[in-house]
Structure formats: C-alpha cells, structure tokens
Amino acid sequence: MRVLLVEDDRRIASDVVRALEAAGYVVETVRDGEEAWFRGDTEDYGAVILDLGLPGMDGLAVLKRWRANGRQMPVLILTARASWAERVDGIDAGADDYLPKPFRIEELLARLRSIVRRSAGHASSVVSSGEITLDERQMRVSVRGVPIAMSPLEYRLVAYLLRHRGRVVSQHELDENVYGHGEDHDSNALEVLIGRVRKKLGPDLIETRRGFGYLVPETPA
Amino acid sequence: MRVLLVEDDRRIASDVVRALEAAGYVVETVRDGEEAWFRGDTEDYGAVILDLGLPGMDGLAVLKRWRANGRQMPVLILTARASWAERVDGIDAGADDYLPKPFRIEELLARLRSIVRRSAGHASSVVSSGEITLDERQMRVSVRGVPIAMSPLEYRLVAYLLRHRGRVVSQHELDENVYGHGEDHDSNALEVLIGRVRKKLGPDLIETRRGFGYLVPETPA
DNA sequence: TGATCCATGTCAGCAAGGTGTCAGGTCGTT
DNA sequence: AACGACCTGACACCTTGCTGACATGGATCA
Structure with a gap:
C-alpha cells in the first residue's frame, strides 16, 4: 500500500518512514503544504499521514481542499498542538483520526491500520467487470473464479x-x-501490454475507443 | 478540449503548446493582456493558462475582469514572482491554481488536469436530445439505448x-x-462530417439552419 | 559462474478505420 | 431561373492500434 507522509521535521520523518517500510508500506515523503496538496490531489494513495505544523500551506487547509475536490483517502493527522478544539477542527476538515505528538511509533502504526481498515469497509477491495474479478487485497485477478497469474505491469494495468x-x-x-511518468511516445509498449492482458483475460474486458483510449465496461448486472 | 494559453515568452509558449497538443488539447496562444482579455471574454475555453508578467494589461487584472463578467472557466496562473502574497492575490482574483516558474511540463499537465476535473465535477455527464443520449464518461453515444460507434471527430461534433x-x-x-482552427473555408469537411453523423444517428438529431448553422433541439419532454 | 526463465521493451508489418477532397446533386431563396 | 448553401457517394491517403518475433536484462539456482 502506498502512503503519503507529510512531515517537515526530518528526524521524525525518517523514523516514521523506517517503521512504515518495515511494516510493508510504500512511502512517499513531502515536506511542505503546497507539495502535499498537489501530490494528494493528483496521485492515488492508500492513506495519508499529515502533520499540521507545516511551511507553505497549513495542513488543515490542505485537507479541506482535498475533500472539496472529492478525494476520499483516509487521513491521519499529527500535531503538537493537542487541544480538544484542534481535534474537532481536524475531524470537521475530514480527517479520519488524530494523533498528538509526541507519540510512540507503534501507536501510529495501529491507528494507521485502523483507518485503512475502516476506509476499506466503505470501498470494497474487490471489484469486477463481466467475468473478471480483481481482489486488491490479495492482488489477484480471476476469470470466473479461476485465478490468473499476472506480471506486475499487467496487474497494475x-x-x-x-x-x-x-x-x-x-x-x-x-x-x-x-x-511512472512515461512520455516516450515513440513506443508502443502500452499497446503490447494491453495485448498481453487481453490474451490472458479474454478479448472482451478492455474495449478500444480508437483515438481516445480504453474502456472497461461497468457491468450492468 | 480547447485551451487558451496567455504567455509572452515565445520559447516557453512553444514548449507548452507542444506538450498540450501531444496531450490532446487544442491550444490557442496570445501574447498580451488586451488580447487575452478579449479572447477569454468572447470565446469558450475549457481552461486558461495565464502568465502574470504580460505587456498590455496585467494578468491579474485580466482575470478579475473575466470573473467580474461572470466567466467561470478554470484558470491556471503562471508566474516568476512566486511569493506567498502573490499567490494569495491570485487565488483571491479567482484563479483555480497557481504554478511558479520555472516548472516541469509534467507538473503543468497534472495541475491542468486537476483544475479541469474539478470544474467538470459541476457539470452532469449525460445529456440527451430526442432518442439520442450522450454519456461523456464513457464517451458513448446511444440511440434508444443502443450504443453507436463514433469516430473521434464525430464524437467531438x-x-x-x-x-x-x-x-x-x-x-x-x-x-x-x-x-482547432477556424479559417480553412475552401473545404466542406464539416459538412461531410455532419452527413456521416446523420447517417449513424438518424436525420432528425441535427437540424440545418440555412445560412446560420446547425441546431440540436432541446427535447420538450 | 553460467544456464535458464520470466518480464518487458522494440520493431516491422499488417489490417482496419478515419478523414479530406472532389464532383456532382439537391434544395431553398430571391 | 439563377445563385448559393448544403448534401452525398466515391476514392485515396494516412493514422491508429494489433500482432508475432526477437532482444535485453534482471533474478534465481545449480
């Protein structure tokens, strides 16, 4: 799972990164509010850990703008200012949980697991179209219940x-x-990849919209 | 999508134009504030990229006049003067986002997508007239519920x-x-295109208003 | 170290689809 | 009737996306 860590104190950040990576998360770190907002708005993260005391743009403002834009990833707020009023502000802004500094790293991990689990309850981690099913927790793709082995790139696609x-x-x-941000568009690697996926999952999953892109249909029933 | 680029530095402008066009936008470029204001006030753009350091009329003034006239297209501001105060001024003037120079072209594209997505959130994605329905999310046109394959140009029309x-x-x-151009009128390509669309969707969708243009009727009920 | 496997990118060729042009036809307006 | 606006079918050209074959390069294991 990909996690965005927003923290300007390098010592705390590096401790947290180490713990998160040991726990199997993929972590990206940013140090100011501007950048945090941008990343959270344009990328997809499984969760965000957000420090409130930031240069550039206040953490709460960042969170509010994400929510205003419809971004729904779970957010865990960190702060030194641990008053009750602060906490309410955070929840109102759309935070899922709140952790006062200083904290023990184990508690952070626990709370992170908690909000991730909770948000997973909202959006199921298994989606399907037609006879194809994707289980994101197990990173497994199945056709009519039969699991199909996928390469990393195929799976991501x-x-x-x-x-x-x-x-x-x-x-x-x-x-x-x-x-990652690839733009070598003298390459047809993507088309080849699409072809390989179609060979594995059948030709009907991915429709080609010539000149526009690709479409996986939403199954009506 | 049609985008207005307001930028007086020809080198930057040409780089940006190339990237935008590669990303599928139709781009128009202007170099001074007067012209920018006029175009933005009289034409319809999906988004505007606005440089603040302009000859003719200050970029912020241009933006304020657009907003005062009720123009709501999303605007992304570019500037070399990247102070916090400037940024606040830009947001107050009605900008949707703000990008300091120098910037990486990928970041510009990402922010542009972001503001376009946000502004699109306001509009519904399925419209219809008579028996024809357009679903913009799926880029699909249907007649009485039956999807019809459309080429890119046909779809845009x-x-x-x-x-x-x-x-x-x-x-x-x-x-x-x-x-993306207005003036090649030694060609009847558009008429041919209209014909092809009529053949696919039936002759009743698009009415001809001889000497004026075309009309798709608003369904009474 | 070397053999092997797998994931992935590259390339060339192909088929189908998309689009502009043109020549002539139709229709409406004056 | 004459003119101009618009429509239509046919055709040629180019672009797009698909495919199979091959090259590369990293990981694994003997």
Missing part, C-alpha cells in the same frame, strides 16, 4: 482500469499510472 | 452540439471546437 471502469481512460493517463 | 443543444451553432463555431 488491470487494477487501474478496473478501478476506473465505466470511464474512458486515455493512453496518456495509463502511461502515467502504470509506468 | 456530437458532444459539442449536445452540450449546446437548444441553440443555433454556427459552422465557424463548430470548426473552432471540433477542429
């Missing part, structure tokens, strides 16, 4: 398309989300 | 007409929004 099923996704958008 | 149903749309306006 299928996962992204299924998460955004019912919508046309452009090649450019796929490039960005499957590869 | 139908989408534009349906978004502006109930109003006569001139050939010139269509030229600008479906292709």
Whole structure:
C-alpha cells in the first residue's frame, strides 16, 4: 500500500518512514503544504499521514481542499498542538483520526491500520467487470473464479482500469499510472501490454475507443 | 478540449503548446493582456493558462475582469514572482491554481488536469436530445439505448452540439471546437462530417439552419 | 559462474478505420 | 431561373492500434 507522509521535521520523518517500510508500506515523503496538496490531489494513495505544523500551506487547509475536490483517502493527522478544539477542527476538515505528538511509533502504526481498515469497509477491495474479478487485497485477478497469474505491469494495468471502469481512460493517463511518468511516445509498449492482458483475460474486458483510449465496461448486472 | 494559453515568452509558449497538443488539447496562444482579455471574454475555453508578467494589461487584472463578467472557466496562473502574497492575490482574483516558474511540463499537465476535473465535477455527464443520449464518461453515444460507434471527430461534433443543444451553432463555431482552427473555408469537411453523423444517428438529431448553422433541439419532454 | 526463465521493451508489418477532397446533386431563396 | 448553401457517394491517403518475433536484462539456482 502506498502512503503519503507529510512531515517537515526530518528526524521524525525518517523514523516514521523506517517503521512504515518495515511494516510493508510504500512511502512517499513531502515536506511542505503546497507539495502535499498537489501530490494528494493528483496521485492515488492508500492513506495519508499529515502533520499540521507545516511551511507553505497549513495542513488543515490542505485537507479541506482535498475533500472539496472529492478525494476520499483516509487521513491521519499529527500535531503538537493537542487541544480538544484542534481535534474537532481536524475531524470537521475530514480527517479520519488524530494523533498528538509526541507519540510512540507503534501507536501510529495501529491507528494507521485502523483507518485503512475502516476506509476499506466503505470501498470494497474487490471489484469486477463481466467475468473478471480483481481482489486488491490479495492482488489477484480471476476469470470466473479461476485465478490468473499476472506480471506486475499487467496487474497494475488491470487494477487501474478496473478501478476506473465505466470511464474512458486515455493512453496518456495509463502511461502515467502504470509506468511512472512515461512520455516516450515513440513506443508502443502500452499497446503490447494491453495485448498481453487481453490474451490472458479474454478479448472482451478492455474495449478500444480508437483515438481516445480504453474502456472497461461497468457491468450492468 | 480547447485551451487558451496567455504567455509572452515565445520559447516557453512553444514548449507548452507542444506538450498540450501531444496531450490532446487544442491550444490557442496570445501574447498580451488586451488580447487575452478579449479572447477569454468572447470565446469558450475549457481552461486558461495565464502568465502574470504580460505587456498590455496585467494578468491579474485580466482575470478579475473575466470573473467580474461572470466567466467561470478554470484558470491556471503562471508566474516568476512566486511569493506567498502573490499567490494569495491570485487565488483571491479567482484563479483555480497557481504554478511558479520555472516548472516541469509534467507538473503543468497534472495541475491542468486537476483544475479541469474539478470544474467538470459541476457539470452532469449525460445529456440527451430526442432518442439520442450522450454519456461523456464513457464517451458513448446511444440511440434508444443502443450504443453507436463514433469516430473521434464525430464524437467531438456530437458532444459539442449536445452540450449546446437548444441553440443555433454556427459552422465557424463548430470548426473552432471540433477542429482547432477556424479559417480553412475552401473545404466542406464539416459538412461531410455532419452527413456521416446523420447517417449513424438518424436525420432528425441535427437540424440545418440555412445560412446560420446547425441546431440540436432541446427535447420538450 | 553460467544456464535458464520470466518480464518487458522494440520493431516491422499488417489490417482496419478515419478523414479530406472532389464532383456532382439537391434544395431553398430571391 | 439563377445563385448559393448544403448534401452525398466515391476514392485515396494516412493514422491508429494489433500482432508475432526477437532482444535485453534482471533474478534465481545449480
């Protein structure tokens, strides 16, 4: 799971990063509010750990803008200012939990697990289209219940398309989300990848919208 | 999507234009504030990228006048002067986002997508006239519920007409929004395109207003 | 170290689809 | 009737996306 850590104190940040990575998370760290807002608004994270005392833009303002834009990832707030009023502000702004500094790293991990679990309850971690099913927790793709082995890139492609099923996704958008920011568009690697996925999962999952991109249909029933 | 780029530095402008076009936008460029204000006030753009350091009329003044006139398109501000105060001024003037120079082109694209997505959140994604329905999320056109395959240009034409149903749309306006240029009128490409769409969707969707343009009727009930 | 496997990118060729042009036809307006 | 606006079918050209074959490169294991 990909986690965004927003923390300007380098010592705390490095401790937290070490603990999170040991616990199996993929962590990205930013140090100011501007950058935090931008990343959270344009990338997809499984959770965000947000320090309130930030240069650039206040943490609460960042959170409010994410929520105003419809971003729903769970957010855990850190702060030194631990008053009750502060806490209420955080919850009102859309935080899922709140952890006063100083804290023990184990408590942070516990709270993180808690909000991730809770938010998973809202959005199920298994989605499907037609006869294809994606289980994000197990990172497994199945056709009519039969698991199919997927390579890392193949999995990322299928996962992204299924998460955004019912919508046309452009090649450019796929490039960005499957590869890191790739723009070598003298390459047809993506098309080849699509072909390989189709060979494994059947030709009907991914529709081509010539000139626009690809579409995984939302199953009506 | 049609984008207005307001930038007086020719080198930056040409880089940005190249990237935007590669990403599928139709771009128009202007170099001074006067012209920018006029274009933004009289034309329809999906988004505006506005440099603040301009000859003719200050960028912020341009933006304020647009907003005062009720223009609501999303605006992304570029500037070399990256102070916090400047930024606040920009937001107060009605900008949707703010990008300090120098910037990486990928970041510009990401922020542009972000503000476009946000502003699109306000508009519904399915519209119809008579028996024809347009689903913008799926980029799909249906007749009485049956999906019809459309080419990119055909789709853009139908989408534009349906978004502006109930109003006569001139050939010139269509030229600008479906292709990206207004002036090659030794060609009847647009008429041919209209013909192809009629063949697919039936002759009743698009009415001809001889000498004025075309009209997609607003369904009474 | 070397053999092997797997994931992935590259390339060339192909088929189908998309689009502009043109020549002529139709229709409405004056 | 004459003119101009608009429509239509046919055709040629180019672009897009798909496919199979091959190259590369990293990981694994003997």
